[in-house]
Amino acid sequence: MSATPSIGVLGLQGDTAEHLAALGGLGVPGTPVTRPERLDDVQGLIIPGGESTTMAKLAVRYELMEPLRKHVAEGMPVYGTCAGMIMLADRVLDGIEDQQTIGGIDMTVRRNAFGRQTESFEANVRIEGAGEAPFDAVFIRAPWVESVGEDVRVLGRVTYGEKAGRIVAVRQGGLLATSFHPELTGDPRLHRLFVEMVKGQA
Numbered sequence: 066m067s068a069t070p071s072i073g074v075l076g077l078q079g080d081t082a083e084h085l086a087a088l089g090g091l092g093v094p095g096t097p098v099t100r101p102e103r104l105d106d107v108q109g110l111i112i113p114g115g116e117s118t119t120m121a122k123l124a125v126r127y128e129l130m131e132p133l134r135k136h137v138a139e140g141m142p143v144y145g146t147c148a149g150m151i152m153l154a155d156r157v158l159d160g161i162e163d164q165q166t167i168g169g170i171d172m173t174v175r176r177n178a179f180g181r182q183t184e185s186f187e188a189n190v191r192i193e194g195a196g197e198a199p200f201d202a203v204f205i206r207a208p209w210v211e212s213v214g215e216d217v218r219v220l221g222r223v224t225y226g227e228k229a230g231r232i233v234a235v236r237q238g239g240l241l242a243t244s245f246h247p248e249l250t251g252d253p254r255l256h257r258l259f260v261e262m263v264k265g266q267a
C-alpha cells in the first residue's frame with residue numbers, strides 16, 4: 066500500500082464536503098465518488114451522513130449499488146458515518162419498505178433511534194483504538210446498533226443517561242461505522258484511524 070492512499074467519499078447525497086475537508090486536514094487526498102469507475106481509483110471509501118433512503122435510491126439509479134457491494138466483498142476498507150453506517154448494515158429496522166443497503170457489517174441498526182425529525186443528541190463517547198479522550202459525539206437523527214454478529218467488534222457505546230449502553234461504533238475487518246459525525250466536530254482521530262486501516266496499519 067502506498068504511503069498516502071487516495072480515499073473516496075461517496076458524493077451522491079449528504080455531508081461529502083465535510084469528510085473531504087477532514088481528509089484534507091490529515092494531508093490525504095480525498096476524491097468525491099459519484100460514478101462506479103471512480104471506485105477503481107481509490108483505496109478506501111467514506112460514506113457520509115445524510116439520508117440513507119435517498120442515498121440508497123441514488124446509488125441504485127447511478128448504478129453504484131452493485132459495484133459498491135462488489136468492492137466491499139473484495140475487501141475495500143469503508144467507513145460509514147450515520148446514514149453511512151446504515152448503508153453498511155446487513156439489516157435495518159425502521160427503514161422504508163424494501164430499503165436497500167450495501168451491507169457488509171453483520172449488524173442490525175435501528176434508523177432514527179436517537180430521535181426523529183430535528184432532534185439531536187450529544188454525548189461523550191470513548192472509541193477503542195482512537196485514543197483515551199472521549200469524542201464529543203453529535204447524533205443527528207442517528208441510528209444505533211441494535212445487535213451485532215460475532216465477527217463485529219463493538220468500539221464504542223453511550224455511557225450515561227437513558228441511552229446508556231447503546232452501541233454507536235463498530236468495526237468488522239476493514240469496515241468501520243459510527244452513528245455520529247466526527248467530520249462535523251473537527252476531531253480528526255476517527256479519520257486518522259480509518260486512514261491507518263486503509264494503509265493496512267490498524
Ligand code: GLN
Pocket residue numbers: 113114115116117118146147148149151176177205206207208
Ligand atoms: N436518519 C438518517 C437516515 O436514515 C440518518 C441521519 C444522518 O445521517 N445524520 O439515513
